[in-house]
Amino acid sequence: MKKETLKQLVQRGVMVGDIAEIVKWLQEPYFPDLQLAECVEAVEAVLNKREVQHAVLTGIALDMLTEQKLVPQPLAGIIEEDQGLYGIDEVLAMGITNVYGTIGITSFGYLDKMKTGIIGRLHNGKEGRVNTFLDDLVAAIAAAAAAKIAHNS
Amino acid sequence: MKKETLKQLVQRGVMVGDIAEIVKWLQEPYFPDLQLAECVEAVEAVLNKREVQHAVLTGIALDMLTEQKLVPQPLAGIIEEDQGLYGIDEVLAMGITNVYGTIGITSFGYLDKMKTGIIGRLHNGKEGRVNTFLDDLVAAIAAAAAAKIAHNS
Amino acid sequence: MKKETLKQLVQRGVMVGDIAEIVKWLQEPYFPDLQLAECVEAVEAVLNKREVQHAVLTGIALDMLTEQKLVPQPLAGIIEEDQGLYGIDEVLAMGITNVYGTIGITSFGYLDKMKTGIIGRLHNGKEGRVNTFLDDLVAAIAAAAAAKIAHNS
Amino acid sequence: MKKETLKQLVQRGVMVGDIAEIVKWLQEPYFPDLQLAECVEAVEAVLNKREVQHAVLTGIALDMLTEQKLVPQPLAGIIEEDQGLYGIDEVLAMGITNVYGTIGITSFGYLDKMKTGIIGRLHNGKEGRVNTFLDDLVAAIAAAAAAKIAHNS
Numbered sequence: 348m349k350k351e352t353l354k355q356l357v358q359r360g361v362m363v364g365d366i367a368e369i370v371k372w373l374q375e376p377y378f379p380d381l382q383l384a385e386c387v388e389a390v391e392a393v394l395n396k397r398e399v400q401h402a403v404l405t406g407i408a409l410d411m412l413t414e415q416k417l418v419p420q421p422l423a424g425i426i427e428e429d430q431g432l433y434g435i436d437e438v439l440a441m442g443i444t445n446v447y448g449t450i451g452i453t454s455f456g457y458l459d460k461m462k463t464g465i466i467g468r469l470h471n472g473k474e475g476r477v478n479t480f481l482d483d484l485v486a487a488i489a490a491a492a493a494a495k496i497a498h499n500s
Numbered sequence: 501m502k503k504e505t506l507k508q509l510v511q512r513g514v515m516v517g518d519i520a521e522i523v524k525w526l527q528e529p530y531f532p533d534l535q536l537a538e539c540v541e542a543v544e545a546v547l548n549k550r551e552v553q554h555a556v557l558t559g560i561a562l563d564m565l566t567e568q569k570l571v572p573q574p575l576a577g578i579i580e581e582d583q584g585l586y587g588i589d590e591v592l593a594m595g596i597t598n599v600y601g602t603i604g605i606t607s608f609g610y611l612d613k614m615k616t617g618i619i620g621r622l623h624n625g626k627e628g629r630v631n632t633f634l635d636d637l638v639a640a641i642a643a644a645a646a647a648k649i650a651h652n653s
Numbered sequence: 654m655k656k657e658t659l660k661q662l663v664q665r666g667v668m669v670g671d672i673a674e675i676v677k678w679l680q681e682p683y684f685p686d687l688q689l690a691e692c693v694e695a696v697e698a699v700l701n702k703r704e705v706q707h708a709v710l711t712g713i714a715l716d717m718l719t720e721q722k723l724v725p726q727p728l729a730g731i732i733e734e735d736q737g738l739y740g741i742d743e744v745l746a747m748g749i750t751n752v753y754g755t756i757g758i759t760s761f762g763y764l765d766k767m768k769t770g771i772i773g774r775l776h777n778g779k780e781g782r783v784n785t786f787l788d789d790l791v792a793a794i795a796a797a798a799a800a801k802i803a804h805n806s
Numbered sequence: 807m808k809k810e811t812l813k814q815l816v817q818r819g820v821m822v823g824d825i826a827e828i829v830k831w832l833q834e835p836y837f838p839d840l841q842l843a844e845c846v847e848a849v850e851a852v853l854n855k856r857e858v859q860h861a862v863l864t865g866i867a868l869d870m871l872t873e874q875k876l877v878p879q880p881l882a883g884i885i886e887e888d889q890g891l892y893g894i895d896e897v898l899a900m901g902i903t904n905v906y907g908t909i910g911i912t913s914f915g916y917l918d919k920m921k922t923g924i925i926g927r928l929h930n931g932k933e934g935r936v937n938t939f940l941d942d943l944v945a946a947i948a949a950a951a952a953a954k955i956a957h958n959s
C-alpha cells in the first residue's frame with residue numbers, strides 16, 4: 348500500500364523531495380548540519396506507517412471525487428472552497444501529525460499558516476483543482492518527519 | 501446545513517430517536533429520572549454544531565461513494581471491509597466526540613465496542629451496504645450528547 | 654527514564670504483568686492463541702516510548718502531590734474526588750493511546766468504562782489514596798499495547 | 807471556579823487583555839474592523855468553559871509545584887528545562903484548543919512557534935520561574951478565542 352500511496356501523491360503533484368525540503372526548512376534552525384537525505388529518510392519512515400497511508404489515501408480520494416463532481420452537495424461546495432470553518436482536513440491531518448508524538452502539532456499549525464514550499468503551491472492551485480485535503484496532509488507528513496528527527500537527535 | 505445533515509442520516513437509516521435511545525441507555529445509570537425527550541434535545545444540540553455536520557456529511561459521503569464503487573482502490577476495499585486497522589472512521593468521529601469535552605471519549609470507545617442499538621444494526625448491515633463511517637459517527641454523536649447531559653446536571 | 658517509569662508504576666501498585674493481563678483479556682477474542690508473554694512484550698514496547706514515559710511520570714506526580722496535600726485548591730478537591738467532569742486525566746491518557754494509531758481509542762474508552770482488572774482495583778483504592786490519573790494511564794497503556802498486537806498480526 | 811482561574815492567571819502574570827491582544831493580532835488580517843473588546847469577550851467565553859478551567863488550573867499547578875521543588879525527579883528537571891521533547895504541555899493545551907473546533911489547532915501551532923506577545927515574555931521568563939505549561943495554555947486560549955470569532959463572523 349505504500350507504493351500506491353507514493354504513486355497517488357506523485358499524481359497529485361507531490362514528490363517526497365518536496366516534503367523533505369519543508370522538513371529541512373523546519374529543522375535547520377535547530378540542526379544546522381541536517382542533510383536533505385536524512386529528511387527524505389524521515390519522510391519515508393512516516394509514509395511507512397499504515398495509519399498515515401490510510402489518511403493520505405482517504406484525503407486524496409475526497410479531493411479527487413470533489414474535482415470529478417461526484418461528491419453530493421452541500422459537501423462538495425464546502426470542500427471546493429476550502430472554507431475556513433471546514434476542519435475535517437485538519438482532523439484527518441492530526442492522525443498523521445501524532446505518529447511521532449504531540450510535538451508534531453506545533454509544526455503542523457505553523458506550516459498550515461506559513462504555507463511553506465509545496466504546501467503554498469497546492470493551496471493556490473490551478474482552476475478546477477481541489478487540494479483541500481492534500482495541503483494539510485503534506486503539512487502533517489512534514490511535521491511528523493520533523494518530530495522524528497527531533498526525537499532521534 | 502443541519503436540515504441536510506438530518507436528511508442524510510434518515511436516508512442512511514438513522515433517526516434522531518435511535519441516537520437518543522443510546523444516550524438514555526448510557527446515562528440512565530447515573531440519572532435514573534432522565535427522560536427520552538431530554539436525550540432528543542441533547543442530540544439535537546450536538547447536531548447544531550457545524551463541526552459535527554461537516555463530519556457527518558463527510559463520513560456519509562465516503563460510505564455512499566464506496567457503495568457506488570466510485571472510490572479508487574485500494575481504499576475502496578479497505579473501507580468496504582471496515583478493516584480493524586483502518587482508523588480514519590474513528591479519527592473523523594473524534595472531531596464530534598470532543599465538542600462537549602474529553603469525557604465523551606470514554607463513552608465513544610464503550611459504544612464502539614458494545615455496538616449498542618442502532619450502532620450494531622448499522623455494523624451488521626445488509627449485503628452491499630457500507631456503514632464503515634456511519635456506525636462510528638452515530639456512536640460519537642451519542643457520546644457527545646451524553647457528555648452534554650453530564651455537564652448540565 | 655524507562656527504569657524510573659517502571660519503578661514509579663510499581664510503587665503505585667501497578668506491575669507490567671497486571672497491564673499485560675488486561676491486554677490479553679482485550680485481544681483474546683480476536684487472537685485465541687495469544688500468549689501472556691507477547692502481551693508483556695507489547696506493554697514493554699509501549700513503555701519504551703518517551704511520550705508515554707512523560708505522561709506516566711506527570712500523571713503519577715499529580716496523584717502523589719494531591720495525596721500529599723501539596724496541590725492548591727480548588728484543583729486538589731477536584732482531583733481527589735475524580736469528578737466525572739474533570740477530563741484532564743483522559744486528556745493525558747490520550748497522548749498514550751494514540752502511539753500505535755487511533756484504533757487504541759476504542760479500547761481505551763471500553764476499559765475506562767469496564768474497569769477491568771487492576772484498573773478497577775485502582776479506581777476503588779484505599780482511603781487517602783488518589784489514583785485519578787493512574788487508572789486512566791493504565792487503561793491507555795493497555796489499549797496502546799493491544800493496538801500494537803493488532804497491527805503486528 | 808472561573809474567578810479562581812482568572813486569579814491564578816493574573817498571579818502568574820497573564821491578564822485577559824494580554825490574551826485578547828494576541829487574538830486581535832491573529833484575526834485582524836481576516837477581520838480588519840475587529841475590536842479589542844470583541845476579543846476580550848471571546849477570551850472570556852473560552853474561560854467560561856469548565857474543561858478550559860481544569861486545564862489551566864492543572865498546568866499552572868504543575869508550573870508552580872516545579873518552581874517550589876515539590877515535583878519529584880526526573881520529571882522536575884524535564885519540566886524546568888521545557889525540553890523540546892516533553893509534549894505534555896501541548897497535550898494539555900489541545901484540550902483547550904479544540905473547544906471551538908479543530909480550526910483552533912492551526913493557530914495554536916502558529917502561536918507556539920511565533921511566541922507572540924505575552925507568550926514570548928512567558929517563554930523567556932525570569933530566572934527561577936517555570937512557565938512550561940503556561941505559555942502553551944495562553945496560546946491555546948488565544949487560538950480557541952480566535953476560532954470562536956471565526957465561527958461567529
Ligand SMILES: [Ca+2]
Binds near residue numbers: 429
Ligand atoms: Ca486544507
Ligand SMILES: [Ca+2]
Binds near residue numbers: 582633
Ligand atoms: Ca467503523
Ligand SMILES: [Ca+2]
Binds near residue numbers: 785786787788
Ligand atoms: Ca480517572
Ligand SMILES: [Ca+2]
Binds near residue numbers: 896938939942
Ligand atoms: Ca511549553
